[in-house]
Amino acid sequence: MSKDLQRPIRVLVAKVGLDGHDRGAKEIATALRDAGMEVIYTGLRQTPEMVVTAALQEDVDAIGISILSGAHMTVFPKVLQLMKEKGMDDVLLTGGGIIPDEDMKQLQSMGAGDLFAPGAPTSEIAEYIKRWVKENRGY
DSSP, X not given: OOGGGSOOOEEEEEEBSSOOOOHHHHHHHHHHHHTTXXXXXXXXXXXXXXXXXXXXXXXXXXXXXXXXXXXXXXXXXXXXXXXXHTXXXXXXXXXXXXXXXXXHHHHXXXXXXXXXXXXXXXXXXXXXXXHHHHHHHOO
């Protein structure tokens, strides 16, 4: 398939749980759009089930979860479990927020992709997603 016929990378950006702070998620969504991706932002207070259902419906290449509430060790494993149940083995689960390094490593060992701390350059996040999609989805 020639480069000009390919669709843009599709990313779903989500806020899961009761965390009501979404400025960072909106900044990431804008940065990914500026990097040429198609971004679907789910808004606040999503459940893991809502996120995975939306990701399936939107045929996304990646899911990015922004989490500041401290519930990352519950949210990410649940989303990973639902993704596995739905056969979404070729969809990246990434994200960021207030996640201790040890927890990031544990989540990655469970199947999550790279996770980013507050202040990570948005260009680094966009390049990571582009690289992952090229290596794992072929475009």
